[in-house]
Amino acid sequence: MPSLIELGWDEVWAAQFQALALEGETPARVSLEHNHVFRVLSPDGESLAELSGRIRHEATSRAEMPSVGDWVAMRPATAEGARPQIRAILPRRSVFSRKSAGDETKQQVVAVNIDTVFLVSGLDQDFNARRIERYLVMARQSGAQPVVVLNKADLPVNIERIVREIDAVAPNVPVHPVHAKGAGADVSALRAYLSVGKTVALLGSSGVGKSTIINALAGQDLLKTAAVRESDGRGRHTSVHRHLLVLGDGGIVIDTPGMREMQLWEADDAVDEVFPEIEAHAADCRFRDCRHDTEPGCSVKAGVAAGTIDADRYESFIKLQHERTALIALQAVRSQIDEKRQSRQGSKAMKALQKERGR
Ligand SMILES: Nc1nc2c(ncn2[C@@H]2O[C@H](COP(=O)(O)OP(=O)(O)O)[C@@H](O)[C@H]2O)c(=O)[nH]1
Ligand SMILES: [Mg+2]
Ligand SMILES: [Zn+2]
Numbered sequence: 434m435p436s437l438i439e440l441g442w443d444e445v446w447a448a449q450f451q452a453l454a455l456e457g458e459t460p461a462r463v464s465l466e467h468n469h470v471f472r473v474l475s476p477d478g479e480s481l482a483e484l485s486g487r488i489r490h491e492a493t494s495r496a497e498m499p500s501v502g503d504w505v506a507m508r509p510a511t512a513e514g515a516r517p518q519i520r521a522i523l524p525r526r527s528v529f530s531r532k533s534a535g536d537e538t539k540q541q542v543v544a545v546n547i548d549t550v551f552l553v554s555g556l557d558q559d560f561n562a563r564r565i566e567r568y569l570v571m572a573r574q575s576g577a578q579p580v581v582v583l584n585k586a587d588l589p590v591n592i593e594r595i596v597r598e599i600d601a602v603a604p605n606v607p608v609h610p611v612h613a614k615g616a617g618a619d620v621s622a623l624r625a626y627l628s629v630g631k632t633v634a635l636l637g638s639s640g641v642g643k644s645t646i647i648n649a650l651a652g653q654d655l656l657k658t659a660a661v662r663e664s665d666g667r668g669r670h671t672s673v674h675r676h677l678l679v680l681g682d683g684g685i686v687i688d689t690p691g692m693r694e695m696q697l698w699e700a701d702d703a704v705d706e707v708f709p710e711i712e713a714h715a716a717d718c719r720f721r722d723c724r725h726d727t728e729p730g731c732s733v734k735a736g737v738a739a740g741t742i743d744a745d746r747y748e749s750f751i752k753l754q755h756e757r758t759a760l761i762a763l764q765a766v767r768s769q770i771d772e773k774r775q776s777r778q779g780s781k782a783m784k785a786l787q788k789e790r791g792r
Contacts, residue, residue, distance in 0.1 A: 453523065463499045473517070482505075488519065496541075504523040506522075527575050529575035532698045549632075551633055568637075569707045570704050574700050585641075587615060610622075636689055650684075651678070696760075714732045718731050
Protein backbone atom coordinates (compact mmCIF):
# COMPACT_ATOMS: atom_id res chain seq x y z
CA MET A 434 0.00 0.00 0.00
CA PRO A 435 1.31 3.50 -0.80
CA SER A 436 2.06 5.76 2.14
CA LEU A 437 0.46 9.21 2.30
CA ILE A 438 3.78 10.69 1.13
CA GLU A 439 3.84 8.36 -1.87
CA LEU A 440 0.32 9.53 -2.66
CA GLY A 441 1.51 13.14 -2.72
CA TRP A 442 0.75 14.22 0.85
CA ASP A 443 2.74 17.04 2.46
CA GLU A 444 2.56 19.49 5.36
CA VAL A 445 0.33 21.91 3.52
CA TRP A 446 -2.24 19.20 2.78
CA ALA A 447 -1.96 18.09 6.40
CA ALA A 448 -2.73 21.59 7.66
CA GLN A 449 -5.71 21.92 5.32
CA PHE A 450 -6.96 18.53 6.37
CA GLN A 451 -6.70 19.51 10.05
CA ALA A 452 -8.76 22.60 9.36
CA LEU A 453 -11.48 20.72 7.49
CA ALA A 454 -11.76 17.20 8.76
CA LEU A 455 -13.73 15.99 11.72
CA GLU A 456 -12.55 13.46 14.20
CA GLY A 457 -12.44 9.98 12.81
CA GLU A 458 -12.09 11.12 9.20
CA THR A 459 -8.98 10.08 7.29
CA PRO A 460 -7.26 11.52 4.21
CA ALA A 461 -7.53 9.66 0.90
CA ARG A 462 -6.89 10.42 -2.76
CA VAL A 463 -9.46 9.87 -5.50
CA SER A 464 -8.09 7.44 -8.08
CA LEU A 465 -11.13 6.67 -10.23
CA GLU A 466 -14.62 7.96 -10.62
CA HIS A 467 -17.54 5.86 -11.61
CA ASN A 468 -21.07 7.27 -11.58
CA HIS A 469 -20.92 8.94 -8.20
CA VAL A 470 -18.93 6.13 -6.64
CA PHE A 471 -15.28 6.93 -6.17
CA ARG A 472 -12.31 4.67 -5.85
CA VAL A 473 -9.96 6.19 -3.30
CA LEU A 474 -6.44 5.31 -2.22
CA SER A 475 -5.07 5.63 1.27
CA PRO A 476 -2.42 3.87 3.35
CA ASP A 477 -5.22 1.47 4.35
CA GLY A 478 -5.60 0.41 0.73
CA GLU A 479 -8.15 0.95 -1.96
CA SER A 480 -11.83 1.42 -1.25
CA LEU A 481 -15.04 2.52 -2.91
CA ALA A 482 -16.49 5.59 -1.32
CA GLU A 483 -19.71 7.44 -1.84
CA LEU A 484 -20.49 11.11 -1.41
CA SER A 485 -21.90 12.53 1.77
CA GLY A 486 -25.39 13.95 1.39
CA ARG A 487 -24.00 17.39 2.10
CA ILE A 488 -21.60 17.35 -0.86
CA ARG A 489 -24.31 15.93 -3.10
CA HIS A 490 -26.79 18.63 -2.16
CA GLU A 491 -24.52 21.60 -1.83
CA ALA A 492 -22.44 21.13 -4.97
CA THR A 493 -23.88 23.54 -7.51
CA SER A 494 -22.07 21.90 -10.41
CA ARG A 495 -20.29 18.75 -11.38
CA ALA A 496 -16.98 20.60 -11.00
CA GLU A 497 -17.59 20.85 -7.24
CA MET A 498 -17.80 17.08 -6.87
CA PRO A 499 -14.64 15.06 -6.31
CA SER A 500 -12.40 14.49 -9.35
CA VAL A 501 -9.51 12.17 -10.01
CA GLY A 502 -6.53 13.56 -8.12
CA ASP A 503 -8.54 15.18 -5.33
CA TRP A 504 -7.56 14.85 -1.70
CA VAL A 505 -10.63 14.17 0.40
CA ALA A 506 -11.60 13.68 4.03
CA MET A 507 -13.20 10.30 4.31
CA ARG A 508 -15.29 8.65 6.97
CA PRO A 509 -14.18 5.03 7.00
CA ALA A 510 -16.63 2.16 6.54
CA THR A 511 -18.64 1.54 9.68
CA ALA A 512 -19.03 -1.68 11.60
CA GLU A 513 -22.72 -1.55 10.65
CA GLY A 514 -21.72 -1.96 7.04
CA ALA A 515 -22.06 1.59 5.73
CA ARG A 516 -19.64 2.35 2.89
CA PRO A 517 -16.79 4.79 3.33
CA GLN A 518 -18.01 8.29 2.68
CA ILE A 519 -16.31 11.35 1.21
CA ARG A 520 -17.14 14.19 3.60
CA ALA A 521 -15.03 17.06 2.25
CA ILE A 522 -12.70 17.97 -0.61
CA LEU A 523 -9.43 19.74 0.16
CA PRO A 524 -8.81 22.95 -1.83
CA ARG A 525 -7.30 22.11 -5.22
CA ARG A 526 -3.81 23.26 -6.14
CA SER A 527 -4.23 22.87 -9.87
CA VAL A 528 -7.24 22.10 -12.05
CA PHE A 529 -7.09 21.01 -15.67
CA SER A 530 -10.51 21.74 -17.16
CA ARG A 531 -12.12 21.83 -20.54
CA LYS A 532 -15.53 22.91 -21.72
CA SER A 533 -17.62 19.75 -21.72
CA ALA A 534 -18.16 18.31 -25.17
CA GLY A 535 -21.33 19.38 -26.98
CA ASP A 536 -23.33 22.57 -26.74
CA GLU A 537 -23.60 22.88 -23.00
CA THR A 538 -21.67 25.58 -21.22
CA LYS A 539 -20.30 23.37 -18.50
CA GLN A 540 -16.91 22.85 -17.00
CA GLN A 541 -15.49 19.38 -17.14
CA VAL A 542 -12.66 18.81 -14.71
CA VAL A 543 -10.14 16.45 -16.30
CA ALA A 544 -7.65 16.11 -13.45
CA VAL A 545 -6.68 18.04 -10.33
CA ASN A 546 -3.67 18.47 -8.08
CA ILE A 547 -1.23 17.71 -10.86
CA ASP A 548 2.34 18.99 -10.94
CA THR A 549 3.07 18.25 -14.58
CA VAL A 550 1.00 17.64 -17.71
CA PHE A 551 2.46 15.42 -20.41
CA LEU A 552 0.99 16.56 -23.73
CA VAL A 553 1.50 13.35 -25.68
CA SER A 554 1.59 13.12 -29.49
CA GLY A 555 2.45 10.12 -31.64
CA LEU A 556 5.12 10.51 -34.29
CA ASP A 557 2.99 8.30 -36.58
CA GLN A 558 0.35 11.00 -36.80
CA ASP A 559 0.60 14.33 -38.49
CA PHE A 560 1.99 16.61 -35.90
CA ASN A 561 -0.38 19.49 -35.35
CA ALA A 562 1.15 22.71 -34.06
CA ARG A 563 -2.27 24.30 -33.54
CA ARG A 564 -3.41 21.49 -31.29
CA ILE A 565 -0.24 21.77 -29.23
CA GLU A 566 -0.82 25.50 -28.76
CA ARG A 567 -4.36 24.83 -27.58
CA TYR A 568 -3.24 22.15 -25.13
CA LEU A 569 -0.50 24.47 -23.90
CA VAL A 570 -2.98 27.24 -23.15
CA MET A 571 -5.09 24.78 -21.18
CA ALA A 572 -2.09 23.35 -19.35
CA ARG A 573 -0.79 26.83 -18.42
CA GLN A 574 -4.23 27.75 -17.18
CA SER A 575 -4.36 24.64 -15.00
CA GLY A 576 -1.37 25.72 -12.98
CA ALA A 577 0.62 22.59 -13.83
CA GLN A 578 3.87 22.57 -15.79
CA PRO A 579 3.45 21.45 -19.42
CA VAL A 580 5.86 19.03 -21.08
CA VAL A 581 5.56 17.88 -24.69
CA VAL A 582 6.09 14.13 -25.19
CA LEU A 583 6.58 12.72 -28.68
CA ASN A 584 5.99 8.99 -28.56
CA LYS A 585 6.86 6.28 -31.09
CA ALA A 586 10.36 7.60 -31.74
CA ASP A 587 11.17 4.14 -33.16
CA LEU A 588 9.30 5.08 -36.33
CA PRO A 589 11.26 6.36 -39.32
CA VAL A 590 10.54 10.06 -39.02
CA ASN A 591 12.72 13.12 -38.89
CA ILE A 592 12.58 13.72 -35.16
CA GLU A 593 14.96 16.70 -35.13
CA ARG A 594 12.77 18.59 -37.58
CA ILE A 595 9.64 17.95 -35.52
CA VAL A 596 11.37 18.95 -32.29
CA ARG A 597 12.43 22.20 -34.00
CA GLU A 598 8.85 22.84 -35.11
CA ILE A 599 7.60 22.29 -31.59
CA ASP A 600 10.26 24.54 -30.09
CA ALA A 601 8.93 27.25 -32.40
CA VAL A 602 5.34 26.96 -31.11
CA ALA A 603 6.22 26.02 -27.53
CA PRO A 604 9.10 28.23 -26.44
CA ASN A 605 10.33 27.39 -22.91
CA VAL A 606 8.53 24.04 -22.87
CA PRO A 607 10.59 20.83 -22.56
CA VAL A 608 10.15 18.39 -25.48
CA HIS A 609 10.98 14.70 -25.06
CA PRO A 610 10.93 12.13 -27.85
CA VAL A 611 10.36 8.67 -26.29
CA HIS A 612 9.76 5.12 -27.39
CA ALA A 613 7.32 3.20 -25.20
CA LYS A 614 6.83 -0.13 -26.90
CA GLY A 615 8.95 -2.89 -28.43
CA ALA A 616 12.65 -3.64 -28.56
CA GLY A 617 14.77 -0.73 -27.39
CA ALA A 618 11.84 0.97 -25.65
CA ASP A 619 13.05 3.90 -23.56
CA VAL A 620 10.98 6.33 -21.52
CA SER A 621 13.73 7.22 -19.05
CA ALA A 622 13.63 10.91 -20.06
CA LEU A 623 10.24 11.13 -18.35
CA ARG A 624 11.37 9.78 -14.98
CA ALA A 625 12.72 13.15 -13.93
CA TYR A 626 9.10 14.34 -13.55
CA LEU A 627 8.10 11.37 -11.44
CA SER A 628 9.76 11.65 -8.08
CA VAL A 629 7.97 10.41 -4.95
CA GLY A 630 4.71 12.27 -4.39
CA LYS A 631 4.72 14.15 -7.73
CA THR A 632 1.67 13.81 -9.96
CA VAL A 633 1.74 13.76 -13.76
CA ALA A 634 -1.38 13.69 -15.98
CA LEU A 635 -1.06 12.33 -19.52
CA LEU A 636 -3.21 14.03 -22.14
CA GLY A 637 -3.48 13.53 -25.87
CA SER A 638 -5.58 11.91 -28.58
CA SER A 639 -6.34 8.23 -28.28
CA GLY A 640 -3.76 5.98 -29.90
CA VAL A 641 -0.74 8.17 -29.17
CA GLY A 642 0.44 5.71 -26.52
CA LYS A 643 -0.48 7.27 -23.16
CA SER A 644 -1.36 3.96 -21.52
CA THR A 645 1.69 2.27 -23.08
CA ILE A 646 3.95 4.98 -21.63
CA ILE A 647 2.48 4.42 -18.18
CA ASN A 648 3.01 0.67 -18.49
CA ALA A 649 6.61 1.29 -19.54
CA LEU A 650 7.17 3.60 -16.58
CA ALA A 651 5.56 1.07 -14.24
CA GLY A 652 7.57 -1.80 -15.71
CA GLN A 653 4.38 -3.86 -15.94
CA ASP A 654 1.12 -3.86 -17.86
CA LEU A 655 -1.15 -2.01 -15.48
CA LEU A 656 -3.34 -0.57 -18.22
CA LYS A 657 -4.94 -1.93 -21.35
CA THR A 658 -3.68 -0.57 -24.64
CA ALA A 659 -5.16 -0.83 -28.11
CA ALA A 660 -3.78 -1.18 -31.59
CA VAL A 661 -4.38 1.85 -33.76
CA ARG A 662 -6.90 1.25 -36.56
CA GLU A 663 -5.04 1.01 -39.83
CA SER A 664 -7.91 2.55 -41.79
CA ASP A 665 -7.56 6.01 -40.28
CA GLY A 666 -4.58 5.84 -37.95
CA ARG A 667 -6.81 6.69 -35.00
CA GLY A 668 -6.72 4.95 -31.69
CA ARG A 669 -9.67 3.10 -30.31
CA HIS A 670 -11.04 4.34 -27.06
CA THR A 671 -9.68 1.77 -24.65
CA SER A 672 -9.66 3.89 -21.56
CA VAL A 673 -12.98 5.49 -20.78
CA HIS A 674 -12.08 6.59 -17.30
CA ARG A 675 -9.45 8.81 -15.88
CA HIS A 676 -7.32 6.72 -13.65
CA LEU A 677 -4.70 7.59 -11.03
CA LEU A 678 -1.92 5.08 -10.37
CA VAL A 679 1.02 5.09 -7.99
CA LEU A 680 4.24 3.83 -9.57
CA GLY A 681 6.48 1.42 -7.68
CA ASP A 682 9.58 3.56 -8.26
CA GLY A 683 7.82 6.67 -7.01
CA GLY A 684 5.57 9.15 -8.72
CA ILE A 685 1.88 9.23 -9.51
CA VAL A 686 0.37 9.16 -12.99
CA ILE A 687 -3.12 9.93 -14.24
CA ASP A 688 -4.16 8.20 -17.45
CA THR A 689 -6.91 9.92 -19.42
CA PRO A 690 -9.02 8.77 -22.35
CA GLY A 691 -8.46 10.57 -25.63
CA MET A 692 -10.75 13.55 -25.87
CA ARG A 693 -11.85 14.68 -29.32
CA GLU A 694 -12.88 18.15 -28.34
CA MET A 695 -10.54 20.24 -26.28
CA GLN A 696 -12.26 23.56 -25.88
CA LEU A 697 -11.07 26.12 -23.42
CA TRP A 698 -12.97 26.58 -20.22
CA GLU A 699 -10.88 29.38 -18.76
CA ALA A 700 -7.84 31.21 -20.04
CA ASP A 701 -6.99 34.37 -18.15
CA ASP A 702 -3.45 35.18 -19.20
CA ALA A 703 -2.67 31.72 -20.46
CA VAL A 704 -3.18 32.63 -24.12
CA ASP A 705 -0.65 35.46 -23.83
CA GLU A 706 1.84 33.17 -22.10
CA VAL A 707 1.73 30.68 -24.94
CA PHE A 708 2.32 33.44 -27.50
CA PRO A 709 5.16 35.47 -25.94
CA GLU A 710 6.19 37.05 -29.28
CA ILE A 711 2.70 38.53 -29.62
CA GLU A 712 2.72 39.68 -26.01
CA ALA A 713 6.08 41.37 -26.67
CA HIS A 714 4.68 43.42 -29.58
CA ALA A 715 1.49 44.29 -27.70
CA ALA A 716 3.27 46.93 -25.58
CA ASP A 717 3.63 49.08 -28.73
CA CYS A 718 -0.01 48.95 -29.84
CA ARG A 719 -1.78 52.32 -29.93
CA PHE A 720 -4.56 51.17 -27.61
CA ARG A 721 -3.74 49.60 -24.29
CA ASP A 722 -6.66 47.19 -24.60
CA CYS A 723 -5.85 46.36 -28.23
CA ARG A 724 -7.11 42.92 -29.19
CA HIS A 725 -4.79 42.87 -32.21
CA ASP A 726 -7.74 42.23 -34.44
CA THR A 727 -9.17 45.24 -36.32
CA GLU A 728 -7.79 48.08 -34.19
CA PRO A 729 -5.70 50.78 -35.89
CA GLY A 730 -2.08 51.23 -34.85
CA CYS A 731 -1.70 47.58 -33.89
CA SER A 732 1.94 46.63 -33.50
CA VAL A 733 1.10 42.93 -33.58
CA LYS A 734 -0.50 43.18 -37.02
CA ALA A 735 2.47 45.26 -38.14
CA GLY A 736 4.70 42.43 -36.89
CA VAL A 737 2.72 39.90 -38.92
CA ALA A 738 3.00 42.12 -42.01
CA ALA A 739 6.75 42.51 -41.47
CA GLY A 740 7.18 38.77 -40.93
CA THR A 741 8.50 39.02 -37.36
CA ILE A 742 5.36 37.23 -36.13
CA ASP A 743 4.42 33.98 -37.84
CA ALA A 744 1.05 34.39 -39.61
CA ASP A 745 -0.20 30.92 -38.60
CA ARG A 746 0.66 31.61 -34.98
CA TYR A 747 -1.17 34.92 -35.19
CA GLU A 748 -4.29 33.19 -36.63
CA SER A 749 -4.12 30.61 -33.87
CA PHE A 750 -3.82 33.35 -31.23
CA ILE A 751 -6.86 35.22 -32.60
CA LYS A 752 -8.90 32.03 -32.74
CA LEU A 753 -8.12 31.14 -29.12
CA GLN A 754 -8.82 34.73 -28.02
CA HIS A 755 -12.20 34.66 -29.76
CA GLU A 756 -13.01 31.32 -28.20
CA ARG A 757 -12.11 32.75 -24.82
CA THR A 758 -14.27 35.86 -25.27
CA ALA A 759 -17.23 33.82 -26.53
CA LEU A 760 -16.88 31.51 -23.57
CA ILE A 761 -16.85 34.35 -21.05
CA ALA A 762 -20.12 35.60 -22.59
CA LEU A 763 -21.69 32.14 -22.44
CA GLN A 764 -20.58 31.70 -18.84
CA ALA A 765 -22.20 35.01 -17.92
CA VAL A 766 -25.51 33.91 -19.45
CA ARG A 767 -25.20 30.56 -17.72
CA SER A 768 -24.63 32.10 -14.31
CA GLN A 769 -27.64 34.39 -14.77
CA ILE A 770 -29.79 31.36 -15.50
CA ASP A 771 -28.38 29.60 -12.45
CA GLU A 772 -29.02 32.60 -10.24
CA LYS A 773 -32.64 32.81 -11.40
CA ARG A 774 -33.12 29.12 -10.78
CA GLN A 775 -31.61 29.40 -7.33
CA SER A 776 -33.72 32.39 -6.37
CA ARG A 777 -36.80 30.56 -7.64
CA GLN A 778 -35.88 27.57 -5.52
CA GLY A 779 -35.16 29.92 -2.64
CA SER A 780 -38.57 31.58 -2.86
CA LYS A 781 -40.31 28.22 -3.14
CA ALA A 782 -38.55 27.11 0.03
CA MET A 783 -39.51 30.40 1.70
CA LYS A 784 -43.19 29.94 0.79
CA ALA A 785 -43.12 26.38 2.09
CA LEU A 786 -41.60 27.64 5.32
CA GLN A 787 -44.20 30.40 5.67
CA LYS A 788 -46.97 27.90 5.07
CA GLU A 789 -45.47 25.64 7.69
CA ARG A 790 -45.24 28.48 10.20
CA GLY A 791 -48.72 29.72 9.42
CA ARG A 792 -50.22 26.46 10.43
N1 LIG B 1 5.67 1.79 -32.76
C1 LIG B 1 5.25 2.15 -31.55
N2 LIG B 1 4.00 1.89 -31.18
C2 LIG B 1 3.60 2.27 -29.95
C3 LIG B 1 4.47 2.93 -29.05
N3 LIG B 1 3.79 3.20 -27.92
C4 LIG B 1 2.54 2.72 -28.09
N4 LIG B 1 2.42 2.15 -29.32
C5 LIG B 1 1.21 1.53 -29.86
O1 LIG B 1 0.20 2.50 -30.07
C6 LIG B 1 -1.10 1.93 -29.85
C7 LIG B 1 -1.91 2.78 -28.91
O2 LIG B 1 -1.34 2.75 -27.61
P1 LIG B 1 -2.19 3.13 -26.29
O3 LIG B 1 -1.21 3.12 -25.17
O4 LIG B 1 -3.39 2.27 -26.16
O5 LIG B 1 -2.63 4.62 -26.63
P2 LIG B 1 -3.55 5.60 -25.78
O6 LIG B 1 -4.89 5.59 -26.42
O7 LIG B 1 -2.91 6.96 -25.91
O8 LIG B 1 -3.56 5.13 -24.36
C8 LIG B 1 -0.84 0.51 -29.35
O9 LIG B 1 -0.97 -0.39 -30.42
C9 LIG B 1 0.59 0.55 -28.87
O10 LIG B 1 1.21 -0.71 -28.95
C10 LIG B 1 5.83 3.20 -29.50
O11 LIG B 1 6.67 3.78 -28.79
N5 LIG B 1 6.15 2.78 -30.75
MG1 LIG C 1 -5.16 4.61 -23.17
ZN1 LIG D 1 -2.56 45.27 -31.18
